[in-house]
Amino acid sequence: MRALLVVNPKATTTSGRTRDVLIHALRSDLKLEVAQTEYRGHARDLAREAVEDGTVDLVVALGGDGTVNEVVNGLLAHGPGEKVPRLAVVPGGSTNVFARALGLPNDPVEATGALLNALEHRRERPIGLGKAMTEGLPDRWFTFTAGLGFDAGVVGRVEEQRKAGRKSTHALYVGQALRHYVTQREQRRSGPVSLQLPGREPVPGLVLAIVSNTSPWTFLGNRPVYPSPLASFDTDLDVFGITRMTAFGTARTVRQILRSHTPSSDGDTPAGPSGKHVVSYHDARHFTLVSQEPAPFQVDGDHLGDRSRVSFTGVRRALRVIV
Numbered sequence: 001m002r003a004l005l006v007v008n009p010k011a012t013t014t015s016g017r018t019r020d021v022l023i024h025a026l027r028s029d030l031k032l033e034v035a036q037t038e039y040r041g042h043a044r045d046l047a048r049e050a051v052e053d054g055t056v057d058l059v060v061a062l063g064g065d066g067t068v069n070e071v072v073n074g075l076l077a078h079g080p081g082e083k084v085p086r087l088a089v090v091p092g093g094s095t096n097v098f099a100r101a102l103g104l105p106n107d108p109v110e111a112t113g114a115l116l117n118a119l120e121h122r123r124e125r126p127i128g129l130g131k132a133m134t135e136g137l138p139d140r141w142f143t144f145t146a147g148l149g150f151d152a153g154v155v156g157r158v159e160e161q162r163k164a165g166r167k168s169t170h171a172l173y174v175g176q177a178l179r180h181y182v183t184q185r186e187q188r189r190s191g192p193v194s195l196q197l198p199g200r201e202p203v204p205g206l207v208l209a210i211v212s213n214t215s216p217w218t219f220l221g222n223r224p225v226y227p228s229p230l231a232s233f234d235t236d237l238d239v240f241g242i243t244r245m246t247a248f249g250t251a252r253t254v255r256q257i258l259r260s261h262t263p264s265s266d267g268d269t270p271a272g273p274s275g276k277h278v279v280s281y282h283d284a285r286h287f288t289l290v291s292q293e294p295a296p297f298q299v300d301g302d303h304l305g306d307r308s309r310v311s312f313t314g315v316r317r318a319l320r321v322i323v
Contacts, residue, residue: 001057001119003030004050004085006043006071008063011092012167014108022062022090022112029116030058043067047074051084058086058322060115062108064093065144069300072129072319073141080318086124088115088322094169098143098300101214101233102127102323118322126317127233130213132299134310141318142299145217148289148310149193150208150245152296156303174220191243192292195279202290203279206241209289211312213237220258227257229272230282236314239287240272241279249277285314 005026007019014022026032033056037043043061050056051074061071068089075084090111091099105111118124130142140146147155157176166172191207210217212231215238216224228238242253256273272280281287294306 001030002055003032003058003060003088004046004056005032005034005060005062006046006067007034007036008043008067008092009036011063011067012094014062014092018108019062022108025112025116026060029119037063037067037070041070043070044074044077047071048077049074051075051077054083056085058088060088060090062090062092064091065095065097065300066093066302068098069141069143069302072143075319076129076141080315084319086320086322088118090115095219095301097145097216097218098214100219101144101216102321104323115322124320124322125233126320128213128235128314128316129318130211130237131313131315132211132310133313134297134307136307137304140299140304142211142213144212144214144300146211146297146299146310146312148209148291148297148307149191149206149295150242151210152208152298152303155298155301156296159303192295193241194290194292195239195241195281196288196290197281197284198286203241203243205243206279206289207243207245209239209241211237211239211289213314217257223258225257226259227273228280228282234316235283236285236316237283237287237312239279239281239284242277243279244277246277249275253278283314287312 023034035046047059050059061068089099090108091106092108096106100106104114132140132146154177191205193206193209195203210227212228214233215229215231217227218225227240231238253273288311290309294308297304297307
């Protein structure tokens with residue numbers, strides 16, 4: 001099988017020595033070309049070129065969720081189709097939500113072994129993806145999440161800290177979330193975001209709106225976070241929102257989304273967050289988030305600036321992934 005390995009040399013949890021070992025292991029089973037990313041968006045460009053060249057069967061992303069997102073957007077630059085190479089992932093970031101949601105080991109060496117085993121036994125699966133469309137930006141595919149409002153503001157704060165030299169850690173995210181909560185007092189009381197679903201009345205006043213393509217939404221260490229427990233690669237998109245973030249209500253919701261994936265009374269459906277200020281929708285194909293004022297916008301943990309209107313579409317069976 002002809003494969004392109006896209007390597008982010010700045011990946012948080014891999015060293016040059018580890019990457020050399022992984023490359024050697026992959027070359028034992030694949031006709032492998034290796035390309036290292038050199039700038040933001042380079043992984044997308046490399047994957048797009050692989051599609052247009054037409055000689056690659058598989059693109060392997062070695063890096064974190066940002067690298068995976070870029071590769072996916074390159075693979076689908078011209079849309080889904082039979083000629084699009086398969087995707088494989090070797091996690092190298094601090095959280096690796098997409099890889100872990102697929103059931104892959106979080107350790108890059110173990111994940112490489114799982115990938116080689118999957119290739120040997122020809123294991124792959126089609127997955128659905130989300131697509132975000134907003135004025136002033138190209139359409140953006142996402143693998144696990146997008147958001148408008150409070151959560152995207154936290155992502156923006158983290159990116160600023162990383163530019164200043166801070167390492168991406170779970171403690172950094174938690175610290176910036178608390179800082180953002182303290183400084184956004186007015187927005188916590190009356191959110192600017194409105195959710196517009198076809199055939200339904202708009203839902204106004206959202207402080208945050210989290211769009212999920214799979215579950216969990218993210219991880220705090222090894223602990224999964226479940227704002228939308230029913231979200232799946234096999235369905236369309238889920239939306240979770242909060243209309244007011246009081247101290248008590250927010251603490252209650254945080255406890256709910258951090259609890260284990262507990263089945264509800266029917267023994268089948270996972271329990272999701274609930275409460276007076278909680279809004280949730282499952283398996284929505286098309287919807288739009290509109291903000292009264294430009295609000296922070298993020299896709300797969302990548303802050304894309306402030307936006308007033310973002311439309312979302314769930315696309316089933318958009319990509320084939322080696323698992």
